Amino acid sequence: xxxxxxxxxxxxxxxxxxxxxxxxxxxxxxxxxxxxxxxxxxxxxxxxxxxxxxxxxxxxxxxxxxxxxxxxxxxxxxxxxxxxxxxxxxxxxxxxxxxxxxxxxxxxxxxxxxxxxxxxxxxxxxxxxxxxxxxxxxxxxxxxxxxxxxxxxxxxxxxxxxxxxxxxxxxxxxxxxxxxxxxxxxxxxxxxxxxxxxxxxxxxxxxxxxxxxxxxxxxxxxxxxxxxxxxxxxxxxxxxxxxxxxxxxxxxxxxxxxxxxxxxxxxxxxxxxxxxxxxxxxxxxxxxxxxxxxxxxxxxxxxxxxxxxxxxxxxxxxxxxxxxxxxxxxxxxxxxxxxxxxxxxxxxxxxxxxxxxxxxxxxxxxxxxxxxxxxxxxxxxxxx
Amino acid sequence: xxxxxxxxxxxxxxxxxxxxxxxxxxxxxxxxxxxxxxxxxxxxxxxxxxxxxxxxxxxxxxxxxxxxxxxxxxxxxxxxxxxxxxxxxxxxxxxxxxxxxxxxxxxxxxxxxxxxxxxxxxxxxxxxxxxxxxxxxxxxxxxxxxxxxxxxxxxxxxxxxxxxxxxxxxxxxxxxxxxxxxxxxxxxxxxxxxxxxxxxxxxxxxxxxxxxxxxxxxxxxxxxxxxxxxxxxxxxxxxxxxxxxxxxxxxxxxxxxxxxxxxxxxxxxxxxxxxxxxxxxxxxxxxxxxxxxxxxxxxxxxxxxxxxxxxxxxxxxxxxxxxxxxxxxxxxxxxxxxxxxxxxxxxxxxxxxxxxxxxxxxxxxxxxxxxxxxxxxxxx
Numbered sequence: 039x040x041x042x043x044x045x046x047x048x049x050x051x052x053x054x055x056x057x058x059x060x061x062x063x064x065x066x067x068x069x070x071x072x073x074x075x076x077x078x079x080x081x082x083x084x085x086x087x088x089x090x091x092x093x094x095x096x097x098x099x100x101x102x103x104x105x106x107x108x109x110x111x112x113x114x115x116x117x118x119x120x121x122x123x124x125x126x127x128x129x130x131x132x133x134x135x136x137x138x139x140x141x142x143x144x145x146x147x148x149x150x151x152x153x154x155x156x157x158x159x160x161x162x163x164x165x166x167x168x169x170x171x172x173x174x175x176x177x178x179x180x181x182x183x184x185x186x187x188x189x190x191x192x193x194x195x196x197x198x199x200x201x202x203x204x205x206x207x208x209x210x211x212x213x214x215x216x217x218x219x220x221x222x223x224x225x226x227x228x229x230x231x232x233x234x235x236x237x238x239x240x241x242x243x244x245x246x247x248x249x250x251x252x253x254x255x256x257x258x259x260x261x262x263x264x265x266x267x268x269x270x271x272x273x274x275x276x277x278x279x280x281x282x283x284x285x286x287x288x289x290x291x292x293x294x295x296x297x298x299x300x301x302x303x304x305x306x307x308x309x310x311x312x313x314x315x316x317x318x319x320x321x322x323x324x325x326x327x328x329x330x331x332x333x334x335x336x337x338x339x340x341x342x343x344x345x346x347x348x349x350x351x352x353x354x355x356x357x358x359x360x361x362x363x364x365x366x367x368x369x370x371x372x373x374x375x376x377x378x379x380x381x382x383x384x385x386x387x388x389x390x391x392x393x394x395x396x397x398x399x400x401x402x403x404x405x406x407x408x409x410x411x412x413x414x415x416x417x418x419x420x421x422x
Numbered sequence: 423x424x425x426x427x428x429x430x431x432x433x434x435x436x437x438x439x440x441x442x443x444x445x446x447x448x449x450x451x452x453x454x455x456x457x458x459x460x461x462x463x464x465x466x467x468x469x470x471x472x473x474x475x476x477x478x479x480x481x482x483x484x485x486x487x488x489x490x491x492x493x494x495x496x497x498x499x500x501x502x503x504x505x506x507x508x509x510x511x512x513x514x515x516x517x518x519x520x521x522x523x524x525x526x527x528x529x530x531x532x533x534x535x536x537x538x539x540x541x542x543x544x545x546x547x548x549x550x551x552x553x554x555x556x557x558x559x560x561x562x563x564x565x566x567x568x569x570x571x572x573x574x575x576x577x578x579x580x581x582x583x584x585x586x587x588x589x590x591x592x593x594x595x596x597x598x599x600x601x602x603x604x605x606x607x608x609x610x611x612x613x614x615x616x617x618x619x620x621x622x623x624x625x626x627x628x629x630x631x632x633x634x635x636x637x638x639x640x641x642x643x644x645x646x647x648x649x650x651x652x653x654x655x656x657x658x659x660x661x662x663x664x665x666x667x668x669x670x671x672x673x674x675x676x677x678x679x680x681x682x683x684x685x686x687x688x689x690x691x692x693x694x695x696x697x698x699x700x701x702x703x704x705x706x707x708x709x710x711x712x713x714x715x716x717x718x719x720x721x722x723x724x725x726x727x728x729x730x731x732x733x734x735x736x737x738x739x740x741x742x743x744x745x746x747x748x749x750x751x752x753x754x755x756x757x758x759x760x761x762x763x764x765x766x767x768x769x770x771x772x773x774x775x776x777x778x779x780x781x782x783x784x785x786x787x788x789x790x791x792x793x794x795x796x797x798x799x800x801x802x
Binding site for chain 2: 108109
């Protein structure tokens with residue numbers, strides 16, 4: 039019987055604990071929370087490190103009077119000792135040069151599983167960091183399940199990472215990541231701009247509506263195949279894209295500049311013309327020419343929107359490219375909704391009269407309002 | 423006991439020296455002694471494996487009684503020099519226990535297999551093996567392991583092991599009878615073993631739809647140790663299913679530390695429109711966020727149920743329940759995936775569970791009810 043008990047010594051102490059595993063945890067595992075903040079153009083990093091009092095007690099026995107509780111009176115006199123211990127396990131370097139750490143303050147804070155010591159510090163780097171390398175080793179020798187959760191903010195960009203015994207050193211490329219984020223941000227802005235810029239959308243839709251039809255001897259007939267319609271669409275979209283990319287770039291780079299009221303008025307005028315051309319067709323076979331010519335004007339409009347966002351000098355080309363990609367994505371989204379619908383409906387009277395004629399008249403009317411507003415600098419649609 | 427107030431609170435300087443910042447857990451005195459032993463042991467030339475295993479064992483015991491993952495970490499640290507060495511069976515079982523606690527089931531089995539080859543009478547190893555296979559829904563492998571446990575262990579352990587597996591393979595009634603007679607004869611068995619047996623009996627009865635019998639069994643378990651997490655969770659589930667949410671609130675009032683219990687308490691509070699419902703939900707969400715941030719995936723079952731029953735986000739709950747089903751195959755996991763598939767109106771997502779229910783022959787009135795509703799939902 040002794041033999042058997044010995045062999046069962048381990049697991050049967052709380053047999054049902056076996057069945058629940060980690061879900062029965064009355065506590066969460068040990069984590070520390072490290073945050074670093076880099077301000078662009080500055081050498082110094084500001085930091086904060088939250089470490090559970092329980093964990094510090096394990097190594098430093100903070101509960102000096104052994105009453106199973108830790109008071110502020112027991113904690114605060116140990117500040118130097120705590121800092122010496124923990125900062126031996128944290129190394130920060132910027133572009134391969136160490137940034138020495140200076141602890142500044144000891145505070146406390148409450149997390150979901152108890153009270154943590156909050157150690158504020160600064161790290162002094164010799165130059166503004168382009169890349170950061172952080173080495174973390176706290177508590178790994180005592181508890182390999184300990185994790186260090188890092189939150190790094192540089193300017194508006196934040197990154198997070200988890201330190202573990204097999205991942206004690208992590209490198210952050212501040213420059214690259216910020217460029218990538220910036221690109222994404224401008225792509226999103228580009229998409230928003232075309233979706234919120236009703237004048238661009240209406241111009242494009244006016245040019246796309248007749249794409250599923252063919253004009254023969256003064257009458258519209260349905261395009262027999264999708265291929266013909268798609269060819270027309272590609273022509274229009276490509277011409278518009280090439281044209282507005284051209285003037286967008288020239289305007290942003292400062293090669294040409296036009297007064298914005300003139301540009302906005304011309305954009306409204308382009309919508310009126312494109313819409314009326316569907317009602318009384320003048321240009322039918324070469325719609326891409328309209329797209330190209332007025333696309334040049336729309337490009338100036340995009341440029342002023344992009345300028346309004348505030349252009350970073352060091353990443354001008356990047357933001358220009360990103361914004362343009364965003365505009366194209368937004369534009370393709372519109373095309374991919376409008377064209378298939380138009381193709382399906384193209385044989386119906388509803389499409390010919392209701393959508394093409396009446397719809398275009400409505401577009402022309404709205405755009406005429408914009409034209410008057412912009413030319414005379416008054417507000418017709420004040421509440422819209 | 424206050425629920426966590428977190429995150430938003432800014433760091434502060436306490437007003438005076440006698441502000442109590444933290445109360446240390448009950449095991450702290452033992453922990454200090456152990457740490458001291460560990461330091462003494464490692465101050466010599468090198469620690470002997472036997473010595474390290476003795477220390478690790480004590481840490482695991484503390485971890486089990488305190489339900490505290492830190493102690494499993496300390497145990498791992500004590501075994502660090504031998505952590506990736508083959509080592510004797512006892513060492514492997516200990517590593518398996520730590521891995522199983524972290525829901526790394528496959529890694530745990532990979533430790534147990536060689537351990538059992540060198541020591542086929544290792545009761546710990548067989549029992550752990552049975553538990554892991556059962557959690558993963560491998561009924562026949564679990565049964566084989568339980569049969570190995572019988573001649574080595576005290577009778578109640580073997581019976582509970584066999585009965586819980588038997589109930590997963592269409593032998594609920596027999597399993598319940600086996601447990602009842604084993605419990606009658608084993609009044610002298612260790613308390614922890616009796617709690618395990620009573621809770622298992624309660625779960626089997628609940629799955630058979632015998633709610634009164636199930637309740638009686640859970641009460642027996644809680645009469646032995648009123649704060650056993652597993653028994654409390656199982657009893658709470660029974661109360662929730664029988665529309666007795668307010669009783670769950672009083673049952674768990676002082677037991678919200680474990681995630682599994684906080685989840686049941688939050689569901690009960692929501693169902694009975696308790697004023698604390700919102701705060702409980704947020705506390706639980708915070709725990710899941712923290713677990714995710716550190717890369718923990720041991721809470722999938724709880725998280726799926728949270729998303730389904732508290733957040734009513736059926737689509738996300740279904741994804742989580744499916745992810746959970748890849749790791750765990752117990753009755754509770756099956757019910758969860760069925761309920762999520764039903765809520766998300768994606769009956770085809772329940773197919774793996776339907777197949778599993780059929781192949782095991784498990785009796786489960788709640789699962790059967792969900793299957794029926796799924797069927798009705800599909801046909802019209």
